[in-house]
Amino acid sequence: MSPSMLLQLLVSGLASSFVLLLTSLGLVIILGYMKVVNLAHTEMLMSGAFICYYVYQAAGLPFIVALLTAFAVSFLFGALVERLIICHFYGKMSETLLATYAISILLKQGALLLLGKNYKKVDYPVKAVFQWGSVYLESYKLVVAGLSVGVLLLTLLLIYKTKTGRMIRAAMQNRSMTESLGINTKKVDTLTFAYGMGLAGLAGAVIAPLSTVTYTLGESWLTNTFMNVVMGGVSSLFGTLASSVLIQESVSVISGLSNSVTAQIIVLLVVIVVVRLKPDGLFTAKERR
Amino acid sequence: MAPTLNPEAAPVLLETRGLSVNFNGFQALSDISLSIRQGELRVIIGPNGAGKTTFMDLITAKARPSAGQVLFEGQDITGKSAAEIARRYKIGRKFQGPNVFDNMTVAENIELAIAGYESLPQSLFFRASAAFRHRVTEILEQIELADYRDFMATDLSHGQRQWLEIGMVFAQDPKLIILDEPTSGMTADETKKTGEMIKKLKGEHTILVVEHDMDFVRQVADYVTVFNFGKLLVEGTLEAVQQNPEVQAVYLKEAD
Amino acid sequence: MPRLKKVRQLPLNRWIDLALFLFLLSFPTWQNTYWVYIMSGIMAYMIFALSLDLLWGYTGLMSMGHSVLFGSGGYMIGIASAWANQADWIKFDQLPWFLALLSSPLGAFLAALLLPGLIALFIGLFMFSGKIRGVFFSLITLALAGIAELFVINQSRYTHGDSGITVTSRTLFSNADSQRLTDQQFYFVVLAFLLGSYLLCLWLVNTRTGKVLQGIRENESRLTYLGYKPAAFKLFIFVLSGMMAGLAGMLFVRVQGSINHSSIGINLATLVLVWVAVGGRGNLTGALIGTLLLQFSETKLNSVFSGISADFAQYWKLVLGLLLLLIVFVIPRGLIGVLLDYQQSRQDRDRKAAIMQKEVNRHGANP
Numbered sequence: 001m002s003p004s005m006l007l008q009l010l011v012s013g014l015a016s017s018f019v020l021l022l023t024s025l026g027l028v029i030i031l032g033y034m035k036v037v038n039l040a041h042t043e044m045l046m047s048g049a050f051i052c053y054y055v056y057q058a059a060g061l062p063f064i065v066a067l068l069t070a071f072a073v074s075f076l077f078g079a080l081v082e083r084l085i086i087c088h089f090y091g092k093m094s095e096t097l098l099a100t101y102a103i104s105i106l107l108k109q110g111a112l113l114l115l116g117k118n119y120k121k122v123d124y125p126v127k128a129v130f131q132w133g134s135v136y137l138e139s140y141k142l143v144v145a146g147l148s149v150g151v152l153l154l155t156l157l158l159i160y161k162t163k164t165g166r167m168i169r170a171a172m173q174n175r176s177m178t179e180s181l182g183i184n185t186k187k188v189d190t191l192t193f194a195y196g197m198g199l200a201g202l203a204g205a206v207i208a209p210l211s212t213v214t215y216t217l218g219e220s221w222l223t224n225t226f227m228n229v230v231m232g233g234v235s236s237l238f239g240t241l242a243s244s245v246l247i248q249e250s251v252s253v254i255s256g257l258s259n260s261v262t263a264q265i266i267v268l269l270v271v272i273v274v275v276r277l278k279p280d281g282l283f284t285a286k287e288r289r
Numbered sequence: 290m291a292p293t294l295n296p297e298a299a300p301v302l303l304e305t306r307g308l309s310v311n312f313n314g315f316q317a318l319s320d321i322s323l324s325i326r327q328g329e330l331r332v333i334i335g336p337n338g339a340g341k342t343t344f345m346d347l348i349t350a351k352a353r354p355s356a357g358q359v360l361f362e363g364q365d366i367t368g369k370s371a372a373e374i375a376r377r378y379k380i381g382r383k384f385q386g387p388n389v390f391d392n393m394t395v396a397e398n399i400e401l402a403i404a405g406y407e408s409l410p411q412s413l414f415f416r417a418s419a420a421f422r423h424r425v426t427e428i429l430e431q432i433e434l435a436d437y438r439d440f441m442a443t444d445l446s447h448g449q450r451q452w453l454e455i456g457m458v459f460a461q462d463p464k465l466i467i468l469d470e471p472t473s474g475m476t477a478d479e480t481k482k483t484g485e486m487i488k489k490l491k492g493e494h495t496i497l498v499v500e501h502d503m504d505f506v507r508q509v510a511d512y513v514t515v516f517n518f519g520k521l522l523v524e525g526t527l528e529a530v531q532q533n534p535e536v537q538a539v540y541l542k543e544a545d
Numbered sequence: 546m547p548r549l550k551k552v553r554q555l556p557l558n559r560w561i562d563l564a565l566f567l568f569l570l571s572f573p574t575w576q577n578t579y580w581v582y583i584m585s586g587i588m589a590y591m592i593f594a595l596s597l598d599l600l601w602g603y604t605g606l607m608s609m610g611h612s613v614l615f616g617s618g619g620y621m622i623g624i625a626s627a628w629a630n631q632a633d634w635i636k637f638d639q640l641p642w643f644l645a646l647l648s649s650p651l652g653a654f655l656a657a658l659l660l661p662g663l664i665a666l667f668i669g670l671f672m673f674s675g676k677i678r679g680v681f682f683s684l685i686t687l688a689l690a691g692i693a694e695l696f697v698i699n700q701s702r703y704t705h706g707d708s709g710i711t712v713t714s715r716t717l718f719s720n721a722d723s724q725r726l727t728d729q730q731f732y733f734v735v736l737a738f739l740l741g742s743y744l745l746c747l748w749l750v751n752t753r754t755g756k757v758l759q760g761i762r763e764n765e766s767r768l769t770y771l772g773y774k775p776a777a778f779k780l781f782i783f784v785l786s787g788m789m790a791g792l793a794g795m796l797f798v799r800v801q802g803s804i805n806h807s808s809i810g811i812n813l814a815t816l817v818l819v820w821v822a823v824g825g826r827g828n829l830t831g832a833l834i835g836t837l838l839l840q841f842s843e844t845k846l847n848s849v850f851s852g853i854s855a856d857f858a859q860y861w862k863l864v865l866g867l868l869l870l871l872i873v874f875v876i877p878r879g880l881i882g883v884l885l886d887y888q889q890s891r892q893d894r895d896r897k898a899a900i901m902q903k904e905v906n907r908h909g910a911n912p
């Protein structure tokens with residue numbers, strides 16, 4: 001492999017890392033702060049992508065409006081789902097998995113039966129392509145990277161600097177204590193879940209131009225987002241950032257050498273080994289011994 | 290209230306040397322050195338958060354000490370795994386608050402705890418002998434649950450669940466029995482029965498109990514160790530300890 | 546007399562099992578070949594569901610990629626059969642070393658059990674250390690299923706890619722085209738394996754090992770303070786369950802006459818979870834009944850509705866989603882679980898009454 005080709009692979013790998021980061025954030029937040037594995041996450045991505053298609057591509061509204069709509073709709077849907085369903089199953093792993101899986105079926109089959117099997121294409125909102133020597137990068141991927149980092153920082157800001165964020169962290173540390181302090185943990189739960197789902201919808205809208213929008217879009221993200229969460233751990237969002245980069249760079253380079261399936265298999269093996277060695281994720285917040 | 294056996298005569302079973310632990314900068318225990326002799330019934334008392342449970346965590350390898358050693362029958366068992374401490378060194382522990390197998394029957398809980406069949410092949414080809422079944426019944430009678438053997442553990446009352454876990458520790462036939470607040474949440478009547486269960490074992494077994502209930506302590510204890518703020522405050526007979534002004538200041542007054 | 550009492554105290558679901566097997570035994574005598582063929586496939590799926598129940602229902606390890614073990618067993622037979630009959634897509638003239646076992650019929654049979662066992666062993670060795678959260682096992686197995694599906698599509702040299710493999714032989718061992726049992730005959734082969742698997746499971750869950758597995762499900766850390774090392778037990782049951790899933794896959798392929806990527810992917814992995822969840826986990830009967838009920842209904846409804854809407858399969862999935870939600874909400878222990886809970890509560894009531902009576906008698910004797 002020539003150096004310039006390797007460079008190209010590394011650059012597109014890095015670009016994809018930010019896409020993966022964005023598509024995983026909502027999942028990590030819900031898992032990390034609520035101990036709920038949200039199997040409906042990737043179907044929320046799919047729904048966000050559809051919202052982007054209808055608002056931006058079909059209705060011709062500005063892209064940013066599509067993003068905000070996707071976030072808002074997913075946020076509300078998340079709040080509803082948490083209040084109606086998830087809140088009954090806290091602490092029960094199998095039940096939450098089954099319930100969120102049921103929701104994911106409803107979303108996916110709903111999309112299929114309502115919107116059909118057709119592929120939909122969403123145009124890039126920015127079309128320029130950058131070129132350095134023989135290395136190419138679509139400008140939209142830069143936008144995605146920016147958005148992705150922005151959302152990460154915003155989330156950290158929300159969690160560490162706002163009152164709600166403090167409540168979320170307190171509730172995560174010690175529920176009964178937090179409750180006895182008069183904090184409404186129910187509200188905190190609903191907000192956290194809704195925010196996680198909202199991010200999933202937003203991420204779906206963001207990746208819409210990068211993918212073909214169809215009802216199977218969620219499925220194609222399932223493996224990567226979940227591996228990412230397992231490897232990055234749930235105690236630190238930087239772990240997610242690191243594992244996103246690790247996964248996508250490996251996938252990109254190994255795909256260049258052989259093919260993308262081999263790359264995924266190798267990455268899965270790496271994830272299994274990493275989890276064995278560092279069960280709390282790549283960056284453990286602090287040793288708790 | 291003389292001790293039933295001369296503590297100086299029996300060999301030391303458990304000894305801790307300078308045991309300390311630090312949780313993220315919080316010194317939960319500092320420099321605990323104490324020894325328990327074979328056949329002794331030792332009660333540890335102390336206010337909430339004094340580090341009593343943490344002390345037992347260090348003995349049973351639920352937590353690792355940041356300094357110090359645990360010696361059992363003269364052997365250093367610091368850093369051994371929890372399973373090994375239970376199986377090889379025969380230290381049985383009842384946790385604070387009932388910690389049992391909820392959706393299994395009372396008898397199954399006891400059967401699982403009976404020692405000697407912990408490896409996979411042993412358990413796979415295990416067949417309950419008459420002696421084994423007799424032992425299960427015997428323990429169930431000891432903990433007053435003989436009539437409840439087919440109930441799910443989760444359907445028992447809180448006190449009965451405490452007994453069940455005590456029975457599980459008996460079933461392990463341990464050299465050292467550790468009981469963390471065995472009577473918490475029990476009615477006065479249940480507490481008294483528990484005291485009798487434990488007193489029956491006195492002499493034959495070595496027992497380490499953490500307890501809050503002072504009536505219970507009076508009922509069973511000869512020798513008491515007081516913890517406060519992660520430190521060993523004082524040790525002695527119950528009377529001696531009760532006389533100690535420091536102890537009165539930190540603990541006994543509020544408890545009585 | 547004590548024996549009779551024992552029979553009467555048998556859990557309700559063992560009678561259901563008995564009735565189920567009698568039903569399955571008589572099924573071919575009053576049903577046509579088509580339904581015998583369908584039921585053979587369902588019985589293979591029942592073995593699959595049993596294997597998941599051991600793992601999830603009894604041990605509390607929720608494998609979300611159990612289809613990988615099912616499918617890898619199935620693919621071994623598929624590839625062996627394609628090789629034995631030199632299917633036209635086969636472009637190699639020697640089996641590679643890692644598939645060498647497939648050249649003999651018995652070897653293929655063993656491979657279909659061993660490969661899933663090895664996959665389970667590998668994953669288990671890494672995942673069952675004490676520190677790894679249970680949910681990570683679910684997520685890793687889920688990812689595995691996703692990747693396995695891509696893998697078999699990608700490895701078209703050996704798997705015929707997207708189109709899958711046609712298997713025309715239908716015997717237990719032979720992979721040659723010429724050997725073929727009738728649907729009726731093969732039905733009883735599958736039934737025998739189902740009965741065998743069921744009896745094995747029944748024996749296992751009643752051994753002390755079975756109780757340890759339930760202990761892992763209920764309170765894994767408590768077990769370690771009783772001197773057990775749960776990792777060894779988890780590894781054992783995962784490998785056993787994997788081999789059983791492989792057996793199911795092997796039988797299914799022979800019934801179905803084909804295998805493709807859908808038998809190894811997320812779709813089937815989650816479908817089997819739904820069967821076991823609906824039937825009720827942790828009692829064996831639920832796995833059997835859930836599979837039978839849902840698969841039978843799907844086939845039946847499909848034949849009714851396929852004339853009306855081409856999208857039947859999609860609507861069916863929607864129904865499954867709703868059903869799953871309903872089950873999780875209303876009867877999280879599943880259909881059979883409800884029945885067992887009912888029996889338990891009645892027995893508890895009788896026992897409580899007996900205990901009360903005893904108290905009264907005692908107080909009456911010495912007031």
Ligand SMILES: Nc1ncnc2c1ncn2[C@@H]1O[C@H](COP(=O)(O)OP(=O)(O)O)[C@@H](O)[C@H]1O
Nearest residue numbers: 312315317335336337338339340341342343344
């Ligand atoms: N795993 C842990 N991490 C952090 N702090 C802990 C941990 N375990 C115990 N502590 C702290 O150590 C102190 C002693 O607790 P504990 O031993 O439970 O007290 P006691 O049993 O005497 O009531 C408490 O302040 C408790 O919060």
Ligand SMILES: [Mg+2]
Nearest residue numbers: 341342343385
């Ligand atoms: Mg305590």
